[in-house]
Amino acid sequence: MEFLKNPSQPGPPEDGQIITTRFDKVLGWARKYSQFVYPFVTACCGMEYMSVASSHYDLDRFGTAFPRFSPRQSDVIWVVGTISHKLAPLLKRIYDQMTEPKWVIAIGACASCGGPYDNYATVQGIGTIIPVDIYVAGCPPRPEAIIEGVVKLQKMILESKQMWKVGAP
Amino acid sequence: MEKSPAHKKIDEKFPDAVLDAHAQHGDETLIIRKDAILDVAQLLKEDPELQFNFLMDLTAVDYIGRQPRFEIVYIFVSIPNSTRLRVKLQSDDLYPTVKSLTPLWETANFLERECYDLYGIRFDGHPNLTRIMLYEGFEGHPLRKDYPKKKRQPLIGPGAKSSHKH
Numbered sequence: 001m002e003f004l005k006n007p008s009q010p011g012p013p014e015d016g017q018i019i020t021t022r023f024d025k026v027l028g029w030a031r032k033y034s035q036f037v038y039p040f041v042t043a044c045c046g047m048e049y050m051s052v053a054s055s056h057y058d059l060d061r062f063g064t065a066f067p068r069f070s071p072r073q074s075d076v077i078w079v080v081g082t083i084s085h086k087l088a089p090l091l092k093r094i095y096d097q098m099t100e101p102k103w104v105i106a107i108g109a110c111a112s113c114g115g116p117y118d119n120y121a122t123v124q125g126i127g128t129i130i131p132v133d134i135y136v137a138g139c140p141p142r143p144e145a146i147i148e149g150v151v152k153l154q155k156m157i158l159e160s161k162q163m164w165k166v167g168a169p
Numbered sequence: 170m171e172k173s174p175a176h177k178k179i180d181e182k183f184p185d186a187v188l189d190a191h192a193q194h195g196d197e198t199l200i201i202r203k204d205a206i207l208d209v210a211q212l213l214k215e216d217p218e219l220q221f222n223f224l225m226d227l228t229a230v231d232y233i234g235r236q237p238r239f240e241i242v243y244i245f246v247s248i249p250n251s252t253r254l255r256v257k258l259q260s261d262d263l264y265p266t267v268k269s270l271t272p273l274w275e276t277a278n279f280l281e282r283e284c285y286d287l288y289g290i291r292f293d294g295h296p297n298l299t300r301i302m303l304y305e306g307f308e309g310h311p312l313r314k315d316y317p318k319k320k321r322q323p324l325i326g327p328g329a330k331s332s333h334k335h
């Protein structure tokens with residue numbers, strides 16, 4: 001203990017000045033409040049995305065207000081709207097380009113399961129192409145439902161095992 | 170029924186082109202011989218009185234089980250006269266071929282590609298008759314009534330063919 005050897009150092013910390021925790025928790029706590037979102041917006045659910053992303057719903061409360069239109073700079077991809085089979089390879093490529101750790105939220109019935117479109121053109125849920133962490137139900141979901149999805153993802157991030165590395169791999 | 174101005178003009182110039190005509194709720198329809206479409210469209214566009222200068226839509230209908238099976242539908246609009254005219258062609262071929270309207274309207278380019286993509290109608294004289302909505306490698310024409318309702322042709326994911334490259 002340094003302060004015993006050198007009395008000029010400040011004394012021992014007082015009550016409440018030290019919190020013990022796990023590194024995973026701290027990292028998770030930081031990560032859950034700094035999600036850069038890649039908005040993959042394709043259809044009518046996009047209206048609700050615009051609404052939730054605007055100032056009225058104040059996504060900055062959840063640290064998720066900042067859209068990044070580069071997959072390499074984003075942590076979470078919000079898939080908002082109908083995904084056609086023609087678009088599916090591009091969605092997969094963008095997901096692959098995102099750096100770890102990364103998460104996926106499927107917003108709306110279409111992204112979750114194909115929604116009203118059970119036809120030749122539509123992917124029956126993005127879960128068939130990329131792994132999904134949170135599904136938000138609704139056609140379209142209300143902004144509150146999307147925020148609930150964000151909060152659920154925050155909880156999931158906080159509680160999961162964190163990936164981290166120091167220095168070169 | 171009194172012939173409309175467009176009907177009269179077409180009859181004057183191409184006497185056997187109009188097969189049938191009817192009107193409903195003020196919207197007039199002419200059924201035209203299939204091979205006359207380019208001439209008739211040119212007349213409609215360039216006649217100084219008719220002035221159907223806008224090709225608003227071009228599509229097809231699959232009346233499966235009926236003869237003739239296919240109808241190709243054109244909607245012409247005259248912006249100066251505020252009138253519109255529906256022109257239909259009928260064909261019983263499995264893959265009907267009609268003359269392209271691309272020499273008259275640039276917009277026919279994309280409309281005809283869509284019609285080809287989803288219905289399999291061939292447009293003779295089109296500069297680039299390729300799929301526009303769907304992707305290369307898609308088999309069949311999904312708005313035909315005999316396209317299997319449950320048939321899927323995904324590019325990736327479950328059921329995708331490995332021959333697809335992306």
Ligand code: SF4
Pocket residue numbers: 043044045046080081082108109110111115116138139140141
């Ligand atoms: S879930 Fe409903 S609102 Fe959302 S993209 Fe699909 S059809 Fe549109």
